[in-house]
Amino acid sequence: MSFLGRGGSTPTGGVNPERIDMAVTELDTVTDFFNRMVSSCHAKCISTRYADADLNKGESVCIDRCVAKFSEVQKKVGEKLQNRGAAAASAGGAGSFTGL
Amino acid sequence: MSFLGRGGSTPTGGVNPERIDMAVTELDTVTDFFNRMVSSCHAKCISTRYADADLNKGESVCIDRCVAKFSEVQKKVGEKLQNRGAAAASAGGAGSFTGL
């Protein structure tokens, strides 16, 4: 997650709330990617007739390739967003509705 | 919601934050199920031509059966998840991305 730095250093023994916040955002982001990968690869690889409870050979192979491909797409899109400038890319987000 | 216990007892007059948290999780879960039921039964029962503002007889009967069936599916899936072990079922959730 190269978009996310880790907050500054923490006083010994204390909790740095910004570090916690960053870690939670990172966790939420990974979980979001994971859930979308599960959903996309389910749509691409799993037959919805459900005649069987097991993944068959074809489905299993498809899942493995799907994960690899989805990750590659994630990388490509991330690079594109960084090249283009994260600022421009988020045009239309909350920031554009406010004068702050 | 048999997955959710209620937190421990509360000192008289005080607020037990864990009980509140549990209640909020329970509320969010019921709302989530309800919204998905509304959406699924809309897709199954309601014609999207919208020639009329009222539910016709066929749609009304379909909705009633849809609610009953959706609830039965909810029960069956819940039992399955419990038999299988909630731990295994949540494989891939946030827990699996962390070393904690």
Place this chain on the structure above:
Amino acid sequence: MSFLGRGGSTPTGGVNPERIDMAVTELDTVTDFFNRMVSSCHAKCISTRYADADLNKGESVCIDRCVAKFSEVQKKVGEKLQNRGAAAASAGGAGSFTGL
């Protein structure tokens, strides 16, 4: 967002948490509408063959009209909900699951 009043007045120099809460709800609501508009107009106007990286003339014109139409629908639905009474409209929300 005529459904949302702004909380009461604020003591000079202090922060009124209700005003902040209201502003955050307003921001979340506008963002939600914006995201759904992006998604709906993408489905209506953008060819998914992706032979090109630019919006063509037809897509651009379609987007402009789509935004206008989506906003009109938003207004019409909002009026309808207000006429019908917000209370009735939210039937089935969290409130109906609780005895409070």
Place this chain on the structure above:
Amino acid sequence: MDFSNFNAAEQAQMSKIIEKKQMQDFLKMYSNLVEKCFNSCCNDFTSKALSSKEEQCVMNCTEKFIKHSERIGARFAELNAEAMNAAQTPS
């Protein structure tokens, strides 16, 4: 849902939380309704104005969705009441 075993302070806090959630649920339902009825009713982008046919469709869609939600809510409440009774009946 049953909060009868909550003390007064806890019930007061839950009331506030529920009130806030109801507002959020209502707003989410509103934007969901706009999206759903727009997607079903608007398919002609040769004009930026809503045609009278599209407007009628949006009004019917909205009204019908509310009636649909209300009916589901009623059935859902019945099911939950049954489940609660069943849980309280000694077997």
Place this chain on the structure above:
Amino acid sequence: MDFSNFNAAEQAQMSKIIEKKQMQDFLKMYSNLVEKCFNSCCNDFTSKALSSKEEQCVMNCTEKFIKHSERIGARFAELNAEAMNAAQTPS
């Protein structure tokens, strides 16, 4: 949106909240984009590597989606400005 009636302390808190929301919106847009472009562009799972055709499709999809969002954002801002002017004009 207009926070001009907020005092300095409230504006400062809103700025922090908005900054955090922008980060979250950006990350959500990123994962949404990955999902959308993957679903549109990748349909061959006889190989685990992205073909050059798929990669081109993903790049076009990303670029086009950003331009699409920017255009919607511009039109949306115009509409909101109009609505605000209309609200402030005495009738």
Place this chain on the structure above:
Amino acid sequence: MDFSNFNAAEQAQMSKIIEKKQMQDFLKMYSNLVEKCFNSCCNDFTSKALSSKEEQCVMNCTEKFIKHSERIGARFAELNAEAMNAAQTPS
């Protein structure tokens, strides 16, 4: 994800947050599974009872989805481990 540079107090707080998130993720997965398997398996509303065919379909759908998620989780963990090793290897 690597929290090894967190101090003990921070790790303790993260553990609590993660535990709560796991519960929420599990509940969301549950409702998602109900929706998905209902939508795929139930198409006959001439009766309100689940037919044995529909029930079998729901059971298979649930089991298969869990296996699917587990397989994705395993592959995903491998990819992340590779990425982490690559980042730590001096080039």
